[in-house]
Structures are given as structure tokens and as C-alpha cells.
Amino acid sequence: MKAFVIAEHAEAASALAAGARTLADEVAVAVVGSEQVPANIADAAYHVAVPEGAAADDAAATLEALLDDVQVVIAEPVRHVKSIVGKLAAAKGASVITDCLSIEDGVATSMYFGGVGQIRRKAKSGIAFYTAGAGSFGDAQPSGSNAGAEELSWVAPAAALKLVSSEPIQKSGVDLNKSDVVVAAGRGFSEEADLDLARALCDKIGAGLGCSRPLAEGAGWMPSETYIGVSGLMLSPKVYIAAGISGQMQHMVGANRSGTVFAINKDQNAPIFKQCDYGLVGDLKDVLPKITEAL
Ligand SMILES: Cc1cc2nc3c(=O)[nH]c(=O)nc-3n(C[C@H](O)[C@H](O)[C@H](O)COP(=O)(O)OP(=O)(O)OC[C@H]3O[C@@H](n4cnc5c(N)ncnc54)[C@H](O)[C@@H]3O)c2cc1C
Incomplete structure (x- = not known):
């Protein structure tokens, strides 16, 4: 074969x-x-x-x-x-x-x-x-x-496409496929500046920063190459920390092959708490700086 x-x-x-x-x-x-x-x-x-x-x-x-x-x-x-x-x-x-x-x-x-x-x-x-x-x-x-x-020598098809123009896109510089630890930010981040809280945690623990689709394709705060889920990255890091992510299936299929999943969400009924190994109910603005400081 x-x-x-x-x-x-x-x-x-x-x-x-x-x-x-x-x-x-x-x-x-x-x-x-x-x-x-x-x-x-x-x-x-x-x-x-x-x-x-x-x-x-x-x-x-x-x-x-x-x-x-x-x-x-x-x-x-x-x-x-x-x-x-x-x-x-x-x-x-x-x-x-x-x-x-x-x-x-x-x-x-x-x-x-x-x-x-x-x-x-x-x-x-x-x-x-x-x-x-x-x-x-x-x-x-x-x-x-x-x-x-x-x-191989290029063989042009009978009805070829014509490249009109191209330009580079914003790159995160991080290959999440290779990160052992991934912090994923969701719509619980109400302001772009708050992503610095997640970045500080990433810096402290050597994690890569990813996100849910709305942060990349809706808000445009993160590069589209960093969103996780069925139409984005399918990851299997050792540790996945989801902050302000509700746990919709379309996101979780990109994360549920992780070794250990941590979730931070202010809503104790968020679906992600049924899909994580460790859950913390709290406002990410309070919780993330404390975790970063403690680690
Ligand atoms: C065909 C299709 C494909 C899709 N593909 C993808 C995909 O690949 N990836 C993807 O991510 N999505 C995808 N989606 C979208 C998906 O269905 C969800 O809409 C999306 O994942 C929700 O993102 P979220 O969890 O960040 O936002 P939300 O669902 O809005 O959740 C935000 C969460 O943050 C919590 N929160 C709010 N404020 C705070 C705070 N201050 N502190 C702590 N928690 C807080 C809320 O309680 C809530 O649970 C797809 C949808 C469709 C229809």
C-alpha cells in the first residue's frame, strides 16, 4: 500500500x-x-x-x-x-x-x-x-x-487562479501546538487591556496564550492563528488553563485532549466546570493576578 x-x-x-x-x-x-x-x-x-x-x-x-x-x-x-x-x-x-x-x-x-x-x-x-x-x-x-x-515543474491548470495581492498577517510568535502549557482567554475578558493579566501569567509559567474564537474573529484582539476549537487549533498540551471561557463544544473539542484542564469563570454554572479537572469560581480580574503572584 x-x-x-x-x-x-x-x-x-x-x-x-x-x-x-x-x-x-x-x-x-x-x-x-x-x-x-x-x-x-x-x-x-x-x-x-x-x-x-x-x-x-x-x-x-x-x-x-x-x-x-x-x-x-x-x-x-x-x-x-x-x-x-x-x-x-x-x-x-x-x-x-x-x-x-x-x-x-x-x-x-x-x-x-x-x-x-x-x-x-x-x-x-x-x-x-x-x-x-x-x-x-x-x-x-x-x-x-x-x-x-x-x-517538480509547475503545471498550470486549464482554469488557473490569479494571485491579485497578498500581505502578511499579525503573528503571535508562539506555536501553541508546541506549548506544554496553554492559557486560553475568552469573552470573559471585557477589555483588550485585561489580556495583559493572562500574558503576565503566561510569562510566569512559560505558557503560550491562545483564545476562544470571539476574541480573534469578533473582537480582533488576538491573531486568528491562536484561537482554539473545531475551526481553529486542535491542541493537546499537558496543561490547559481556560479563563473567561464558557465551555461551548466548538471550543472544547480543541482543548479536551489536554492532560489537565483548569477553568476560571465567574459563573458557577458555566458549562466548562463540567469539563475541567479543576475549577475556580471567580472574577478573572481578581483571580489571575493572585495566581500569577502565587506561582
Ligand atoms: C460552526 C461554529 C464553529 C465554531 N468554532 C469555534 C472554534 O473553533 N473556537 C471557539 O472558541 N469557538 C467557536 N465557535 C463559537 C462557540 O460556539 C462559542 O460561541 C465560543 O467558543 C464562546 O467563546 P467564549 O467562551 O469566550 O465566550 P462566551 O460563551 O460568551 O463565554 C464567556 C464566559 O466568560 C465568563 N465571564 C464573564 N466575565 C468574566 C470575568 N470577569 N471573570 C471570569 N469569567 C467571566 C462568563 O461567565 C462566560 O461563561 C464556533 C461556532 C460555530 C457555530
């Missing part, structure tokens, strides 16, 4: 190659964009540079010929790669099973309706296409003998 991994980021390429190795005896990896394929993660490796004025979403035409002897495709769940894998699946007359939490014996477990339940699906025939996050394959380690990657 041969698996093919498509990623935009080198780290995801590595993690998904490790997962692919649990499903197939032969693993090939392609990275699309500016990052490179790490060495020793696959049996074959490819790199696709996106030409000036072209869109990464159109890399499907470049990759399609490589799928002829492939049974499984695993794609990093980021916007460009989702678009690429959708086009590849369409070209092969297949569907994509998205947001897989795990893939075992050809059966993929995903969430549905924003995380209210789980669904298990498998491809009936042809190539099985999946999107899966780096954490979907547990502690699997990549293996392989690729030294670098073969540079």
Missing part, C-alpha cells in the same frame, strides 16, 4: 508522514510553497514551488500524475492544501474525508456539526483522501531515507 502526504508546513509533513507510515508500507511526501521537505521522513519526497502570480491552490495539476499508484492521500488541514486535495479527489472521482481525529484500518473518525458528535467513514473504493491534523496519529515517528526533495 502506498500513501501520499501533501503539506504546506515542514512540521506537518513530518507528522503526517509518520501517520502515513502506520497506514502504508510506502510513503511519499510533497510540500507545496516556501517550506522544504525534512530529510528521512519518507521513501520519496517532492517540492512544489509556486510561481510568481500563481496561487498555491492550483498545485493539484502538478501533483495529480503522482497519484497513479497511490491508495491513501493525507493532507494537512490548511486552506491551500484543503483546496488542492479537494481538486485531486474530484479528478479521481473520489470524496475527501475531512478533519480526521484518527484513521485506523481505513476507517476515519471525524467530528460533525461543529463538534456535537463523531462520525466514522471509510472510502468504498479507489483512493482514500483524508485531511488530518498533526496530532491525529499520536506518538508515531516518521521514517524514511529521503535526503531532500525532487523539485
Whole structure:
């Protein structure tokens, strides 16, 4: 069996190659964009540079010929790669099973309706296409003998996208996927300046600061790359400290694989208190400075 991994980021390429190795005896990896394929993660490796004025979403035409002897495709769940894998699946007359939490014996477990339940699906025939996050394959380690990657020549599709413009977005500088301890701020922070209370706690305990979606996409106080939940980051840190977060399912599915969950909320009936290991009822403006001082 041969698996093919498509990623935009080198780290995801590595993690998904490790997962692919649990499903197939032969693993090939392609990275699309500016990052490179790490060495020793696959049996074959490819790199696709996106030409000036072209869109990464159109890399499907470049990759399609490589799928002829492939049974499984695993794609990093980021916007460009989702678009690429959708086009590849369409070209092969297949569907994509998205947001897989795990893939075992050809059966993929995903969430549905924003995380209210789980669904298990498998491809009936042809190539099985999946999107899966780096954490979907547990502690699997990549293996392989690729030294670098073969540079593929860009194949423009018949109806190509035209890149009109692009600009960098605000970056947090913190990779929450790698943080052992995450402090997550929610709408209980009524003013942007109060986030300094969470930042002070993070500095004290070496944590990364994340948030619920409203703080990133509603208030715009935090970079969108830092919100946690079904449509954001799916994390599994050792410790998760949720402050001013109610505990809606769409948020908690991104946090409930944490080792230990602490919750701070002024409402003793907040749903998060049913989903945490330790709960503290109190106003975060009082509680956070005291915790920071005490630690
Ligand atoms: C399709 C879909 C996808 C979604 N995806 C995501 C996602 O990926 N991530 C995500 O986060 N959300 C997502 N949401 C939104 C989600 O449903 C919730 O609306 C959101 O998570 C709520 O954020 P919150 O807990 O910060 O805010 P709220 O639900 O408003 O909760 C705020 C909490 O703060 C407490 N509080 C208020 N003041 C204080 C204080 N001074 N001290 C202590 N506590 C206080 C309140 O008691 C309350 O419990 C999604 C929704 C949909 C429909």
C-alpha cells in the first residue's frame, strides 16, 4: 500500500508522514510553497514551488500524475492544501474525508456539526483522501531515507487562479501546538487591556496564550492563528488553563485532549466546570493576578 502526504508546513509533513507510515508500507511526501521537505521522513519526497502570480491552490495539476499508484492521500488541514486535495479527489472521482481525529484500518473518525458528535467513514473504493491534523496519529515517528526533495515543474491548470495581492498577517510568535502549557482567554475578558493579566501569567509559567474564537474573529484582539476549537487549533498540551471561557463544544473539542484542564469563570454554572479537572469560581480580574503572584 502506498500513501501520499501533501503539506504546506515542514512540521506537518513530518507528522503526517509518520501517520502515513502506520497506514502504508510506502510513503511519499510533497510540500507545496516556501517550506522544504525534512530529510528521512519518507521513501520519496517532492517540492512544489509556486510561481510568481500563481496561487498555491492550483498545485493539484502538478501533483495529480503522482497519484497513479497511490491508495491513501493525507493532507494537512490548511486552506491551500484543503483546496488542492479537494481538486485531486474530484479528478479521481473520489470524496475527501475531512478533519480526521484518527484513521485506523481505513476507517476515519471525524467530528460533525461543529463538534456535537463523531462520525466514522471509510472510502468504498479507489483512493482514500483524508485531511488530518498533526496530532491525529499520536506518538508515531516518521521514517524514511529521503535526503531532500525532487523539485517538480509547475503545471498550470486549464482554469488557473490569479494571485491579485497578498500581505502578511499579525503573528503571535508562539506555536501553541508546541506549548506544554496553554492559557486560553475568552469573552470573559471585557477589555483588550485585561489580556495583559493572562500574558503576565503566561510569562510566569512559560505558557503560550491562545483564545476562544470571539476574541480573534469578533473582537480582533488576538491573531486568528491562536484561537482554539473545531475551526481553529486542535491542541493537546499537558496543561490547559481556560479563563473567561464558557465551555461551548466548538471550543472544547480543541482543548479536551489536554492532560489537565483548569477553568476560571465567574459563573458557577458555566458549562466548562463540567469539563475541567479543576475549577475556580471567580472574577478573572481578581483571580489571575493572585495566581500569577502565587506561582
Ligand atoms: C460552526 C461554529 C464553529 C465554531 N468554532 C469555534 C472554534 O473553533 N473556537 C471557539 O472558541 N469557538 C467557536 N465557535 C463559537 C462557540 O460556539 C462559542 O460561541 C465560543 O467558543 C464562546 O467563546 P467564549 O467562551 O469566550 O465566550 P462566551 O460563551 O460568551 O463565554 C464567556 C464566559 O466568560 C465568563 N465571564 C464573564 N466575565 C468574566 C470575568 N470577569 N471573570 C471570569 N469569567 C467571566 C462568563 O461567565 C462566560 O461563561 C464556533 C461556532 C460555530 C457555530
